[in-house]
Amino acid sequence: MLGKILRFFRADPRPERRERPLDDAPLPKLGLALSSGGARGLAHVGVLQVLEENGIEIHSIAGSSMGAYIGALWAAGFSGKDLENLAAEMHDRRQLWRLADPMIPPMKGLFRGLKARAHLERSLGDIKFEDLERRVLVVAVDIDSKERMVFRHGRIADAVHASCAMPGIIAPVLINGHRCVDGGVIDPVPVGALHKFTDVDRVIAVSVVPTFADVDEGRCLTEEDIPPSWYRRLGTAINGNLNLLARGNMIDTFRQSIRAAQIRLAHESCKKADVCLRPEHFFAPWHDYSGFRRFIDAGRKVATEQLDEIRALLEPNSKTHEIAPFKPMVGHDVA
Secondary structure (H helix, E strand, O other), X not given: OHHHHHHHHOOOOOOOOOOOOOOOOOOOOEEEEEOOOHHHHXXXXXXXXXXXXXXXXXXXXXXXXXXXXXXXXXHOOOOHHHHHHHHHHOOOHHHHHOOOXXXXXXOOOOEOOHHHHHHHHHHHOOOEHHHOOOEEEEEEEEOOOOOEEEEOOOEHHHHHHHHOOOOOOEOOEEEOOEEEEEHXXXXXXXXXXXXXXXXXXXXXXXXXXXXXXXXXXXXXXXHHHOOOOHHHHHHHHHHHOOOOOOOOOHHHHHHHHHHHHHHHHHHHHHOOOOEEEOOXXXXXXXXXXXXXXXXXXXXXXXXXXXXXXXXXXXOOOOOOOOOOOOOOOOOOOOO
């Protein structure tokens, strides 16, 4: 009895949470699907900060590529502020280049990605999926079987490394006999994975992938699409003959083609979510980590604007988003 009295009067320093009346139905479990998107994916950090500040509990989280990276760190105990500090460390392009480990010759990719994985392991160590309190799903794709791999067991750092292995840039990652690359290729906003592999009742999707409206309104144009000055034309001509990533060259063409497909895939996935947060889309290269502040602010802004919609998902009697039954698909890791 004394213990119950002490617990009743104990102060709780965390944000106020919505408590369930004893006679009411349990609060719905919320799932969070975080999209791929390179540096733009740092908007996920802003969304997580707003959820933390408002005491909104997330039961399960699924991520592709950058979404997997941020979601895994957050589930492992990094707060939204911690993630912002990590982003600030990467704002210097020289720091980014320290993680580069070129492949010579570049037959499987431009970089091995081993330095980037070592950097990730400094944060995650040997943590396994089974060690986490929240359910975490990391999405990649087996480029041989064409299956979507949904990692739920084993070392998280290995799965995140595979999910972030951008085709043509980072060499494929071998896990349990599967050659895996970037999860954003096959499932840029993994809403379906949450519905299939967890028991969540509602899903919040956060997508930094451009929408059809962004395409129609020209927001997907890059700075190279702006008529250049003479010195920019000279620089572009020199760069185009030396850099595989330069506009119009092999890797850029490959990446832009994948991006076009992602727009439609993301559109279909977001329709399966109960709430979809779309941070403002503005021009930025995929590797523009120096702009971390504006990406995080964009995430905070959209989450704050739709906070009432998110809170409504916690109402026990609120209507669940209706989803068509899943059709059987090949492979136990496919959804």
